[in-house]
Amino acid sequence: MNFRQKWLQAAQRKNSLLCVGIDPAEAAQRHGHQMPEGVSKTEWTRHIIDAVAPYTAGIKLNRNYFKDITREDMRSLNDRIHEQGMISIDDSKLADIGDTNDAGIYHAKQEGFDAITYAPFPGNTLQAGSQAQAHGVGLIPLVLMSNPEYRLMKNALINGEPLYRFLAKQSAEAQADGIVIGAPSPGNHITLEEIADVARILPEALVLVPGIGAQGGDIAPILGLFGPRTIANVGRAIIYAKDPAQQARSYRDLITQAHQGVPTGR
């Protein structure tokens, strides 16, 4: 079963399009949102996984917060995610070439992940796609990021068309399982036209959508186009809440309502 099928099954099983993004900041790392002091990162993460599981179809672990974890601990977290009927995404944003990307995907597989994110800076989406397929790991390239600086990047011209469309076409050609599109909001540059454009180029792919919750993005237009292929990611608004389970349920319900409220494109 490929990652696309795994997601659609998990979403149906959980009756949820919610994916919880876990990024455990250490106490020394920043002020504000962080893990409590003196707590093991693996234990804290397992606690979040268990709390949100009833309302959640996927877990995304942000690799830049997990650089200090052993393979055994990562495996045990992924085992827990799977035992609870969810899928797991390694948010590594791979951005290398040849054997190095292959090494990143190999590690993700060893650790028990179902998919990995990929930053197509080197332009090698086709190669990364075939490497991911060989390892049985889903590939999720970035296509539309929501940070302000990406406005210039997405409109860079390649063969006379904007970069984001070039990347969407590369993702389609590579048979990527999904892509990343930031949630549009009044505060960012992502337009409904761009999302519709990408949806046309990738009529079967999943879409991983960060930027909901704390970042205030609107998931409805994406749900309208991608339906249950939408992996709606919420991070801090859930994991640092007093009651992560209750917050996960709220977001699950919000996403379901938004989904029911829009006409589906497919």
Add this chain to the structure above:
Amino acid sequence: MNFRQKWLQAAQRKNSLLCVGIDPAEAAQRHGHQMPEGVSKTEWTRHIIDAVAPYTAGIKLNRNYFKDITREDMRSLNDRIHEQGMISIDDSKLADIGDTNDAGIYHAKQEGFDAITYAPFPGNTLQAGSQAQAHGVGLIPLVLMSNPEYRLMKNALINGEPLYRFLAKQSAEAQADGIVIGAPSPGNHITLEEIADVARILPEALVLVPGIGAQGGDIAPILGLFGPRTIANVGRAIIYAKDPAQQARSYRDLITQAHQGVPTGR
């Protein structure tokens, strides 16, 4: 002392511009170049560090091969690198936004690295530069990659100029300590004009150059423009050799000869 100064001192101390790139492939990972079976990755890496140290100014650890290492083990490797008078680079190719890049840099600092590589896909070089400075870690953005698929990317037009030049200017504005330029070779697309162009935009920055050795790139034109600011990276041709020390000495000598053979641009 910033990373630029650390490199120049190490290069002088070691009388070498050689950086050894270590990417320990596991036996299960691929056929061909790999670690011997049954050997600890940390021990194997320490063995390479010790072997090449007399001829080497820097060590680059490729993060996609070290995803399973603890902070303690990574620290012990970086301690060893520093005890031997070398600098260490975390080749993570960070490609994320905001707090996530900050987390990656925080981890690099905790582990004892002097610098980290960065893939400017999200366009946020300025932010990454100030985050790296706040942590006291050098930032090394990718500017000219040598893989064939990057030819289209480097020529994507932003504000009417090619992407690679836009990225070089962003790196200059961010006061990045260095940039990455692949070694030009008859088999790749990197031109001497592009290298000269980037050298003019960044008259003080270091340049990390992969693609020497196994990949057959020519370091001479870069040495002519960047002089001792060149971090000449050789990976597999050294680490998987029967005698890594002897190979490191050969490459150190080759690089020194190439340096003496070209008129210096500065």
